[in-house]
Amino acid sequence: MSPLIDARHLGRTLAATVPVTLVRDVSLSIEAREFVALTGPSGSGKSSLLYLLGLLDRPTAGTLAIAGQDTGRLDERARSELRLTTIGFVFQFHFLLPEFTARANVEIPMLRLGRLTRRAARARAEELLGGLGLAGHFDKLPEQLSGGQRQRVAVARALANDPPLVLADEPTGSLDSKSSEQVFAILRDLVRERGKTILAVTHDLGLAARMDRRLELIDGGLITDDRPGAPDPTPAPG
Numbered sequence: 001m002s003p004l005i006d007a008r009h010l011g012r013t014l015a016a017t018v019p020v021t022l023v024r025d026v027s028l029s030i031e032a033r034e035f036v037a038l039t040g041p042s043g044s045g046k047s048s049l050l051y052l053l054g055l056l057d058r059p060t061a062g063t064l065a066i067a068g069q070d071t072g073r074l075d076e077r078a079r080s081e082l083r084l085t086t087i088g089f090v091f092q093f094h095f096l097l098p099e100f101t102a103r104a105n106v107e108i109p110m111l112r113l114g115r116l117t118r119r120a121a122r123a124r125a126e127e128l129l130g131g132l133g134l135a136g137h138f139d140k141l142p143e144q145l146s147g148g149q150r151q152r153v154a155v156a157r158a159l160a161n162d163p164p165l166v167l168a169d170e171p172t173g174s175l176d177s178k179s180s181e182q183v184f185a186i187l188r189d190l191v192r193e194r195g196k197t198i199l200a201v202t203h204d205l206g207l208a209a210r211m212d213r214r215l216e217l218i219d220g221g222l223i224t225d226d227r228p229g230a231p232d233p234t235p236a237p238g
């Protein structure tokens with residue numbers, strides 16, 4: 001099976017009098033069921049890379065295949081469909097629509113994709129929210145929820161169309177330590193129990209160390225790709 005993400009020499013440069021390179025020559029392959037941290041100093045290009053991989057932005061160099069599809073060959077409509085079916089996003093600041101209830105926020109991606117009836121979308125939204133401990137909160141607006149609850153609604157929304165891949169930009173960055181731990185456990189269980197693949201930007205090296213693989217960017221380039229938790233492949237002598 002092809003990797004879920006396969007980037008070859010990916011680059012993103014902004015054209016300006018002095019061009020700005022956000023992402024340079026990143027080659028990277030992520031398989032299904034990986035739980036990957038994307039780390040690096042502020043301004044190193046983590047969000048820029050995440051936007052490219054999430055098809056929210058287009059590279060100026062290199063190639064990107066998502067779920068085996070060469071994204072450079074897709075028109076806008078096909079890119080949008082691939083994004084809706086394959087990728088869920090969770091951002092640091094939830095970006096829920098403030099005038100819609102928790103349930104409606106989760107229903108929207110399903111209604112946009114148009115594969116479920118309104119009634120089925122509603123049932124699925126309630127099931128997802130219920131599974132994330134939000135059973136009593138379907139009708140609340142984002143402002144009526146705590147930060148941790150809002151982030152769980154954002155996770156439910158990311159899962160609405162059952163995408164294999166979830167991209168998260170500092171998903172615990174704005175949360176207190178208890179909510180942060182809760183959201184981290186939810187993301188980890190999505191990989192372990194539901195077979196999702198997660199790539200999460202984080203500044204928290206403690207969290208990154210608890211994930212399966214850590215990528216590090218400096219100045220837009222990938223300088224580290226390691227597996228902190230992996231057993232040492234060479235057993236100690238004796």
Ligand SMILES: Nc1ncnc2c1ncn2[C@@H]1O[C@H](COP(=O)(O)OP(=O)(O)OP(=O)(O)O)[C@@H](O)[C@H]1O
Binds near residue numbers: 020040041048049
């Ligand atoms: N539209 C833009 N125009 C000009 N510069 C930009 C633009 N978008 C990003 N940059 C610059 O590109 C660099 C990479 O930004 P990016 O947000 O990807 O980094 P980051 O690693 O996610 O940072 P942070 O950890 O602070 O969120 C930064 O120096 C940023 O200021």
